[in-house]
Amino acid sequence: MWGALWIVYLVWGSTYLAIRISVDTIPPLLASGVRFVGAGLALYGYLALRHGAAHVRVTVREVAYAAGVGTALVGANGLVFVAEQTVPSGIAALVISSVPLWVVIMRKAAGDHVSGAALAGVAVGFTGVAILLLPGEMPSGGSPFGFTLIVIASVSWAAGTFLSPRLVLPRNSFVSTAVQMMCGGMVMLVAGVLAGEPTRIDVGAFSTASVIAFVYLVVFGSLVAFSAYVWLLQAAPISKVSTYAYVNPVVATFLGWIILDEVMSGTALVGAALVVASVAVTVREQKAGRRAESPNHAGRRKAA
Incomplete structure (x- = not known):
């Protein structure tokens, strides 16, 4: 168990560094889109070959809901790619770590029971985020626009996390994740085209470091670490699995x-x-509240 947990700690924690390096020379939205479409296709293909076509069959309704969740989650990641052109990787990770705080607000707005301690935690957490985003504390080179994108990304990520257990997604968590990554990745590709990124592509200008970082994101960030995460959700106490949320930014x-x-x-x-x-x-x-409200199907997964 601890081996898988350390994979999630170290690999997901290092993805912010890898993103920062990859966007030095690779267009961010297209990079995010290719990352998730590639990872989703690889995972879906592996599942189909390993278990058969029936195992990966999904309904139109499941695809539609998975596309919505995938767009929120992968879209958040795409915003992080864009923002990290100017925002330091550590600051980006710290602001994104506020996702559980936004989820609490969404649960409260939806009428779910939220403890006073959780609400106090939210207040303290957003105080910390506000301090990080103070004009005088922004690192040199950081832009207000980039920091704004990181905040929007955290809200989008929280929305995907909040909606997942409330929607009818593919029962198998790996199939659900593959569909979410493919759908969300395609949205990022379209966004990249609309932003004019294809006209700015110069493969010859891609640095070796950026290419290695990008491959790392696809193979380790989106496949290895996520597989470890899904396995942990099935084999380890949620109290231990959830620790990634505050270890990753460190x-x-x-x-x-x-x-x-x-x-x-x-x-x-x-x-x-x-x-x-x-x-x-x-x-x-x-x-405890998440365990109580989770449906029988496994829709609550993070596409990272």
Whole structure:
């Protein structure tokens, strides 16, 4: 179990660094789209070959709902790709880690029971996010537009997470994930075309580091780590699995500091600590509620 958990910790935590490196020379929306379409096709094809066509058969309704969830989740990832052209990877990871806080707000708005401790965690967490986004705390080179995209991405990611257990998705979690990745990835490809990215492609200008980082995202970020995550959801206590939500930003921040020389001020470090601590409290408070409201089908999965 711990081997799979460390894969999720380290690989998902390192994807923010890999994204930052890949978008140095590769168009962000097309990169995000190709990443998820490729990973989705690979996963779907593997499942079909391993278990047969009947195993991967889905209804039109399931595809429609999976496409909606996939667009929210993969779309959030696409925004992270765009934002990390100017936003440091560690800051991006810390703001994205606020996803559980947004989910609590959505659950409260939907009439679900939310504990007072969870709401207190949300308040503390958003205080931390606000500190990170203070104009004086933005790292040099960071743009307000990029930081805005990261916040929008966290809301989109939360929406996909919130809606997943409430919709009729393919029963098999791997099939559901493959469909979500393919559908969401195709939306990103269309967005990239509309943004004019194909006219700016210069394969000869792609750096070796960007290409290696992109391949890493497809193989390890979208296939290896996610497979480990799904296995953990079936084999390990949710209290342990959910710890990735507050370990990943720590890993991302450390790697950004060691490899890319990303530095945060003392004030920003306080904000980061508030975010991580609040997510830890919120996730622990909400895990019992998530188990109670989950349907029989496995739709609650993260496409990362």
